[in-house]
Amino acid sequence: MNMVDNINKQQEEETAKYQGAEDNSPLIEFKGVTKRFGDTCVMDEMDLKMKAGDRLVIIGPSGSGKSTLLRVLMGLEKIDKGEIFFGSNPYITVDRKGRTRTDMSVRSKIGMVFQHYTLFPHLSVMSNLTLSPVKVRGMARSEAEDRAREYLARLGMEDKLYSYPGKLSGGQKQRVAIARALMLEPKLMLFDEVTSALDPEMVAEIEKVMLDLAKQKMAMMIVTHDMYFAKKIATESVFIAGGKVIEKCDPEIMFNEPKQERTRDFLDKVLHLK
């Protein structure tokens, strides 16, 4: 069993630990979370739960608050009201003076991949992957490099170890970005429209990587406009509009017979049924 397999096994055990032995206690829980940008309310007292090991796909029209939800969860945006729990621990809260408080030890359990890769252009692929494990987590450089090699080999990028991001295709950059996030052994991965900037061939490349991660029971929260991929990868799906959760259900129900009129309208439009 190689290093990455070991990590995956540990992740599964950790996931089980967060999930509880047989109960359905949530890994992530939003309680009445409100987020405003000026006068615009992008998350309106939002309640949302996600179980460990779930792959929650978030769909909704542009500007509905999907990406903001992920950014809030990653600690990139402050919230105005409400609280977010990770397992049974408060993760993001608002104090009496209205300031957002984030438990940094919890934040380090979450990884995020962005639409525009956000690789560090002045660092090689290897340095992109090892920077945080070595400088922040205190991992030995040789260990971090071994792990980086294994992840990149698994993603078919072993020949690009010392390339710079500027020399990679969009799909390759996104694979490196995924490997970089995985290097930190997150308990939850957030994917924010990671295929939106890619051409169709590369989209398939990245979707395959994500489906492989799904097989390893990695908990994921995925914002996507690709409904076919959403249906394929999701274990739970949620439709958001106007900063509110309109419908949350099994993807089979969501994509075949949604209960809410608004969800139906949205899906009809995006799937070109109208």
Add this chain to the structure above:
Amino acid sequence: MNFDFFRVLSYWDVLLNGLGITLLFTVSAVIIGTLLGFIISLMRVSPFRVLKWPARLYVEFFRGTPMLIQLFWIFFCLPLVIGRDIPPYVSVLLAMVLFMAAITSETFRGSLKSISGEQHDACVALGLNFRVKAINVIFPQALLRSIPPLMSNNVALFKESALISSVGIADLMFVSSNISSSTARPVEFLTAAAIIYFVVAFPATRLVDLVEKRLLLRFT
């Protein structure tokens, strides 16, 4: 009128010494001014007003006034204001450093501001603390982006340095001007000075272009 450009050859060592002084002042001002400029740029992007405003005032003043006035003020007025003599070389170097730091700080500030918000987001997502983020991610990218404009600044300072001849520093401009007066051959010696400035500055500007292309090729 008869021109005798061969007369220049008999003064080559004097002109070369002048060029040496010009380069000494330029290189010293570039090194100290760049370091100071970097610190000033950090003060300008700092969230603390107590750092931000003095830095802004300084930069705006030095960018908004002619370098010749700055040089004269530091050379003639500063000793009177502080009541102490300042060696001429120190005054001149101080003026050049302050001028260089002001323009360099703007170059650095522009580069720091040009780092996209997504890079900062990635640092948060990777759990990088402020020190690691600054030293390993933001500063290197900002410095790389600064290299071409910084090199242009250096070439500009090399040419501007001719002003220090006006306070009696024996740089290339000063010696060529003196020789041209004493030999009554301004055309030969001022042309020679211009050619020497060009011979140094032109390859430097080409180098700026080359470095810019190399950086673009590697990182974009």
